[in-house]
């Protein structure tokens with residue numbers, strides 16, 4: 001008899017095959033009550049989460065995947081609740097993903113795109129927070145171009161806050177969806193060799209992934225030219241490589257990052273062509289990794305820069321799976337925070 005991640009016994013016929021692995025799903029996200037053990041009121045980053053918090057979210061997200069594949073996808077865990085998506089930086093997929101996640105759980109979702117208004121930092125952010133707070137939302141999802149802005153906002157409002165990306169700091173739901181994608185395709189995270197390649201210096205995706213994957217026991221490498229490595233990266237418990245040949249050797253997962261040209265002041269790479277030549281993932285460089293290595297990218301991709309179309313659209317690419325897992329992970333996060341929403 002097998003034991004589920006929550007310690008219950010599973011009868012063989014209750015085990016469902018999912019993406020090649022067997023995952024345990026009790027009652028497919030119960031209608032109106034959450035059973036996720038998650039002790040935090042906000043999700044501001046992966047930093048500060050315990051391995052068990054992360055695993056609880058991933059287990060719940062597995063259930064949300066099954067729910068999302070049904071014709072009837074709605075639950076009522078957030079019925080009557082208001083979710084505001086506050087995006088100070090343009091986004092299509094993350095915002096859409098949070099919107100779908102909230103709606104599938106029954107929330108009323110409002111999108112506020114403030115990306116194009118003349119927002120000034122500091123005072124205006126706090127003013128915005130006060131205005132929104134007066135509308136009595138239950139959850140605010142925030143993306144902001146400054147590291148730390150989401151944390152600051154969370155101190156000024158009385159509802160739960162989720163970080164949807166703040167500057168080059170953290171993007172916790174991206175790391176969670178990446179972990180879910182890896183766990184479902186490889187069956188585990190512990191012991192895998194995962195190479196995170198490219199613009200690590202400007203990447204909140206890299207930071208959140210390093211924190212999460214090392215917490216769950218993966219061997220994490222970063223691969224980049226010195227100009228794209230943040231100082232102190234070696235203190236994050238990762239191996240540092242400067243060539244794709246070394247960094248990809250025997251990797252199970254190759255995670256590419258977008259070259260964040262909009263966050264660069266000055267020249268970090270000699271030219272895009274040269275960058276693509278040395279660090280762009282093509283079939284040749286992918287052959288340094290394990291024969292069954294899989295490729296990931298958070299999107300949006302710069303075709304022909306950090307990744308070749310043949311790889312991005314090829315059989316080893318998990319890019320579309322990542323998008324599907326994004327909705328599920330965000331449902332799990334919203335569900336987990338629902339315990340902490342005000343009751344009156």
Ligand code: ASP
Pocket residue numbers: 090091092093094095298299300
């Ligand atoms: N930045 C990308 C987009 O706008 C993905 C994301 O939102 O995280 O689609």
Ligand code: ASP
Pocket residue numbers: 165171204205257258260298299300
């Ligand atoms: N979509 C991810 C982010 O918003 C990655 C990227 O934009 O390159 O951080």
